[in-house]
Amino acid sequence: MMTTSVFIVDDHYMVIEGINALLHEEQGIELCGHATNIASCLAFLKQHRPDVILMDISLGKESGIDLCKMVKELYPSVNVIGLSTFNQQSFISKMMENGASGYVLKNATKKELTEAIFTVAKGRDFFSNDAFFTLKSAQQTEIVLTRREKEVLELIANGLTNNEIAQTLFISNTTVDSHRSHLLLKLQARNTADLVKKALTKKLIS
């Protein structure tokens, strides 16, 4: 049986220690190190090539989502598993878009974690049950906004009026109105207040 080498990227020492403790004596898994930020992760990868990276999506002020993209561009053979407290569609999708092979929540059991590692090491995808369910149910109600709609939405949420938005984007205010209507439709919002709330809770803006 081949051993699978695992590298951990997480800005929480507790989690690193926790994973270490969970996987330490696991047959077939070899922990080859850890990093708490993007720079030291990339530095490690210059010298080593782990089979799997467990990667927290939030790294303090840095982002594991960005790091995932970098890693997959530089070393496509490395399989990345997103790791997070949050069972949120947007995060999961973004990690997958950036080339991750799986997504595991931090409340995962030892069994789930090892299964995830072995699965992605074989080149297949793996999701926590919860994450899988979230992704499934989100796909049905996923809201796709155009570039312009996102811009307008952002400005609306910042408290600009149609006229101000029009001036900002150098378009007519009737055009802004048009985008606004589409936004209300797409988010199924009753009015601006509802729109902003839904946009924020669905993480379309931040």
Added chain:
Amino acid sequence: MMTTSVFIVDDHYMVIEGINALLHEEQGIELCGHATNIASCLAFLKQHRPDVILMDISLGKESGIDLCKMVKELYPSVNVIGLSTFNQQSFISKMMENGASGYVLKNATKKELTEAIFTVAKGRDFFSNDAFFTLKSAQQTEIVLTRREKEVLELIANGLTNNEIAQTLFISNTTVDSHRSHLLLKLQARNTADLVKKALTKKLIS
């Protein structure tokens, strides 16, 4: 030197394992167990009385903030340290209101964690540097809304119009308008969109 007994409540196995690993060989600290939910924590406390509880504020669908309140009511001698990924004023404040003695972020170092434990065991409060800073800076800009204003704000964010809000709360729509004006003033919002966004980001509504 007395040993301090520490109990962990966290729904993430990784974190429990991590804290175990971090504190395992620490002089003067004795880990006396852990729980992943409210029920098993309270069950444990019927038999044992740890000096310190490290308590995650989010326990899956349950809340460490609620648990903290229960624990302090039943066993005031137990010192609770809030534990969280989030460096957010509202969480910290709520934990302190519910009787916690400290607040530590999950990216805390071993040193910070042990210091927190020993400090609260002596009956004093302890905050992570980040958490302390957050609390300080938040105090200056804290927004205090009246009961009625909160109600109105909630309904506005749900997309109700003044008239609908008036009917819901059995008040005149001019009264609603009045509350609305006060809300705009207090949150320094330019309009409804801005109001809702600020209310959400400041966690005045959810």
Added chain:
DNA sequence: GAAAAAATCATGGAAAAAAGGGAGAATGAA
């Protein structure tokens, strides 16, 4: 290169919100 999607602009009218003012009743703490 054709079809689909997105972005642009327009008109006009109804509904809602914002800004400005003022004022009386209820509640609770000092």
Added chain:
DNA sequence: TTCATTCTCCCTTTTTTCCATGATTTTTTC
């Protein structure tokens, strides 16, 4: 009991949003 706050209500004018409907021009995609 008084003082402060909150909650209540009303008026007017202006601004902004919402809705329906339709059309033209880019841009993207297959």
